[in-house]
Amino acid sequence: MSGKTSAADPAEYIKKADDPKDDVNNRAATEEEPEAVRFSPEEEAELLDESNTHKTEANTLFSSGKYDAAITKYDEAVAVCPNYLDFELAVLKSNVSACYLKLQEWKNASTAATAALEKLGKLETQLAEEEKAAAEAKAKEEEEVEEEIISAGAEKAGPAVPADEKEDPAQVARDKKREDNKRIRYKALIRRARARSEEGGWTNLAGAEEDYKLLAKMDNVSPGDRRLVQQQLKVLPARVNEAKEKETAEMWGKLKDLGNGILKPFGLSTDQFQMVQDPKTGGYSMNFKSD
Template sequence: MSKAPCEVSSNVPSNEEIIAELTKDLEQCAVKTNSVNGDTPSTVEHGSVDSILTTPVNCDGAIISSVSDEKAKEGKVTDDAYRSDDDESILHDDYDTVDEEALKIAEATYSDDEKKEKKDEAEKIKLSANDLFKEGKHKEAALKYTLALRTCPLKYEHDRAILYSNRAAAKIKMDLKKEAVEDCSKAIELNPTYVKALLRRAQAQESLEKLDEAFEDYKKILEIEPSHKEAMAAVQRLPYEIEQRNEKLKTEMLSKLKDLGNMILRPFNLSTENFELKKDPNSGGYSVNFKQNPR
């Protein structure tokens, strides 16, 4: 049976990785060659495209910082939880991190009744976070979901999956798509058939232009809910978009390789015009023919 055209093995590198690998050594070679011939190589600066978690603020614009363990246990966020601090890494950690190892150690000391009490406390915090989300206070809602995750015992995987998925929804509203994908992945790890988390991750992946990953998530949704309308539409739509993206990447790759080739061949009074690239219509592969005097 032939393989579906857009199913990609997890071991196969992405188009972007292939382009980077193909051009890396050529770029180095081109720079060295032109340096020998007196040419000054140009440099390209690569900026990071990874988004970072936005510093949380309250309704008055004050920066949200850490919340004490007692307040976290109570599920309360008071004025003491908001303070100004220039250390963004600390703010990020306080805002987003859930220390599951510490939760595991603490949970080992709880009785069954105490675990149930903690679960109930987390549920109250979640309901408060839901209200904040509905009011459009997404940063505050995300903080509340974090507090709930720090309170809910690890044994309640179904409840924790919902908390991670809800926090992902708040992050999507904050345009923190990469972080939302991470939270959705955590929710799916806890509950592999959680359709809402799969859908949120698919939507976030698609907005990050990770079309192959989004396509796989939509297919998983259909395995669980075959009549899911949005997933059905996406599975019909994405193969064409993936094909168009791949064609665009191939064109860009060939153009970049041609430019690099000209840089390398210049000292030999040659150019890529001396080489004719022909595509085999049967195999889809390419062959290269040398032309001594191109027109």
Template sequence: MVVVIEQEPDAAETGEAPASASRSGSMDAPAATPQGGNSSDEESFEDALTDEQLREKALKQANDAKEEGNKLFRTGQYEDALLQYEVALQIASEVPSPVDVCSMCHGNRAACFLKLNRYKDTVTECTKALELNPSYVKALVRRAEAHEKLENYDEAIADMKKVIELDPANDQARKSIRRLEPIAAEKREKMKEEMISKLKEMGNSLLGRFGMSTDNFKAVKDPNTGSYSISFQQ
């Protein structure tokens, strides 16, 4: 049984602008063009802005787009939310930006893809978020859920173990690991059997030319070392 945790944007992902962006509250007033103004006046104003003011203005636009994405996510409009998060990422990438802005946008895009059952895309976005912020617990949880859906159980377990390293009190991660470990072991055993079967088929095709088959060879495991010895039988 797959347990899917209802996704919500992080508390820090609710669109609240970082402190650096909130200080730009006085930016918009001078931007108004007096009646009768023209585009050259606006260009002159833009030229007069310092690099820091331009950066703060861009960050506010990025956070506004992220907040709009969060609103769309909450109402189930995941495709539209994806577009808003992409807009936020494009704006943020054009100026020096706090890491959390971009990592959260990737994390929230992952949440959208998870809702849309696009699990490979979920893994990709979570990985991008974690490259920017390795301690992003929600991205680890989302990636683990996507890996489980893709039957990548070992990868899902690895992500949940990382969650416990970052958040030792996370009971959801512990339960997921206990549930997934026997499933992962069963999958590994099945893959091993399939591999042995393919090797036998290949061996029989070669040995058949000499009137033999893999049945003429017996593998005996040494209980002390765990290694195998092969003996030939007529």
């Protein structure tokens, strides 16, 4: 006599439980980010100057190998920096990640790098919104213009420069910010990738692989780091699979112990149930075996 029921792949439970994306989403749903308090230009400049003073001291401590003290100073710089200055905060968090890497505190290094990347993501969104608004304003302005008046002097001087060929100072500034953003994103990504790889575990190794894939697509990675990226992309798939199989086996063991505790009063045990994996879906079915 046998019965057959379907069971979910325990690997899915492991991945869902450990997925850092889920943690971020849960925090986002329960903890709203503090509303950005805008300071006057004078106050902002003063706070940024104070933050940069702490940052300079932290950089000196880092260069001297005093990583714990450097982290403290970077944290002080973060504390006084206006929370809407995403780029400045991203730089500080990326530097904190570098300190934790030196201390081989992989989880903290990964967390700090993630915070930096989140700030850079907000900045990129802001730049995209500014570009969209500028394009819409330009299109509206062009629709309203019915004729172009050129003075006699301008006519003699030569043809007018088309509006779309003139250098837009605002766009130049945005392009500069985007280049700076990409530079820090590269640093934060490679630091998080290393931290995740060193910490190990299925979720971390899979995350490291994704980070290295992103780095492989970037055009500002140094030759040395590019070789490292390619090397890691060769070895990580096997490490990810090994960690997955190990954690899945551990989860099965825990489920078996739990099942035996529940079934024992009924004179049953998990040995009477056979789990068969479906090669197509990766899911499992359960067969009951009677004596």
